[in-house]
Amino acid sequence: MGRFADKVAIVTGGASGIGEATVRRLHSEGATVVICDIRGDAVDRLIAELGTDRAHGHLTDMMDLGAVEQMVTDLAARFGQLDILVNNAGMGSFGRVTDIDLAHWREVMTIDVDAVFMASRTAIPHLTRSSGTIVNVASIAGMLGDHSFAAYSAAKAAVINLTRSMAVDHAPRVRVNCVSPGLTATPLAVGLTGNAEIMAGYGECIMLGRAAAPAEVAAGIAFLASCDASYITGHNLVIDGGMTAHSGQPNFTRILAGKSHLDEAETAIRR
Template sequence: MRYDGKVVIVTGGGSGIGEATVRRFAQEGASVVVADNRAEAMRGVLAAIGGEGRHLGVVVDVIDPDAIGRMIDDTMARFGRLDTLVNNAGMGSFGKVTDIDLDHWNTVMAVDVASIFWASRQAMPHLVATGGSIVNVASASGMAADYGFAAYNAAKAAVLNLTRAMAIDHAPAVRVNAVSPGLTATPLATGLTGNPAIMQAYDGVLPMARPARPDEIASAIAFLASDDASYVNGHNLVIDGGMTAHTGQPHFTKLLGGDSHLAGADTAVR
C-alpha cells in the first residue's frame, strides 16, 4: 500500500472531507492523526479506523497556535516522524462586506488561512526530514467570486497563493499542493445541498449533475500526497465536476431546444 509506514495529520478530520481523507489514508496503510476541535466527532472517526493502536486522536482548535504546536509535538512523540500534513480545517461564511463585522472577518481568516500558515510552519522541519508533503484544502470559491461570500472568497484565494508561495520556497525538500472542491455533500454544505431551491439553481451549473462525494475529494488529496505525484508541486487540483469549465453563459442547448437549433444561432453566440 502507498502509505505503509507513513504518518499523516488531517485537520478537521472529524467529518466531511476531513473524515473521508482520514479513512482513505488509513485504508492505504498510513498512521493517521485525526485532529478536530470536536472531541466526540474525532473519537468517532478514530474508533472507525481502528482506534489508538495505529492512529492518534488530537483535540485541537486550529486558531490557537499553542494547540497546533501541541498537535505536532504529540505526533512526533508518538510516531517520531511526519510525512504529510493535510490542512483541511475550515469554515464557511455568508455575507457581503457591508453585512459582516471585523470579528467575523478575522475569524474566517484565522480558521481558513492563518491555521494553514501556522500548522505548515510548525510541521515544516519534520516534513523536510522525511521529504514529505502538504496538501491544503482550498475551494473553487477561491478561484472566482460568489455572490454573498466575500470573506470566504478572500480566504480561499489566500490559501491558493499561500500554497504556491510555500511550494516554491520549500521545494525540493517538501512539495505543497492544493485541492479546490466545488459543491460537495458534507455537513458544512447541508444548507446548500439540502435546499431544493438552491439545488434547482445548480441545474445546468454542475455538468456532472450532482455534488461531489467527500471520498472523491479524499482520493485526490491522497494522490497529491503520494509518490505518484512526486513531480507535482504548487498545483491546484480542481475537483468540481466541470463547474468552473463553464463560462457562465446560459445553457443554450436547453434554451434553444437541442443541437439542431444551435446551427442557426451560431453567429449569435460568438
C-alpha cells in the same frame, strides 16, 4: 500494505466531511493517521470505527494558533516523524463586506488561513527530514467570485497562493499542493445540499449534475500526498464536477431547441 505504509499523517478537521473521508482513505492505504479536531466525541467515534493502533486523536482548537503549533510539535515528537500534513480544517461564511463585522472576518481568516500557515510553518522542518508533503484544502470559491462569500473567498484564495509560495520556497524536499472542491455533500453543506431550490440552481452549473461525495475529494488529496504525485508541487487540483469549466454563458442548445434555431444562432454568433 499500501502507498502510505510506514507514513505518519496529520489531518486537521479530520472528524467529519472531507477530513473524515481523508482519514479513512489514508488509513486504508497503511498510514498512521492523527485526527485533529475540536469535537472529542466525533474523534473517538472515528477511532473506534477504524479499530487499529494506527488511528489516533488530538483535540485541537484551530482558533488557538499556539495550540496548533504545539499540536504539530508534540505529534512529530510522539511518532518520531511526520510525512503528511493535510490542512483541512476550515469554516464557511456568508455575507458581503458590508454585512459582516471585523470579528467574523478575523475568525474566518484565523481558521481558514492563519491555522494553515501555523501548522505548515511548524511542520516543514519535520517534513524536510522525511521528504514529506502538505496538502491544503482550498475551494473553487478562492478561484472566482461568488455572491455573498467575501470572507470565505478571500481566505481560500489566500490558501491557494500560500500553497504555491510554500511549494516554491521549500522545493525540492517538501511538496506542497492543494485541492479546490466545489459543492461537496458534507454535514456543513447540508443547508445547501438539503435545499431543493438551491440544488436546482446548482444543477444548471455542475456539469456532472450532483454534489461531490467527500470520498471523491479525499481521493484527490490522497493522490497528491502519494508517491504517484512525486513530480507535482505548487498545483491546485480542482474537484468540482466541471463547474469551473463553464464560462457562465447561456446554454444556447437548450434555449434554441430545433435545427433552424441553432442555424440562426450560429449565424448570429459568427457575425
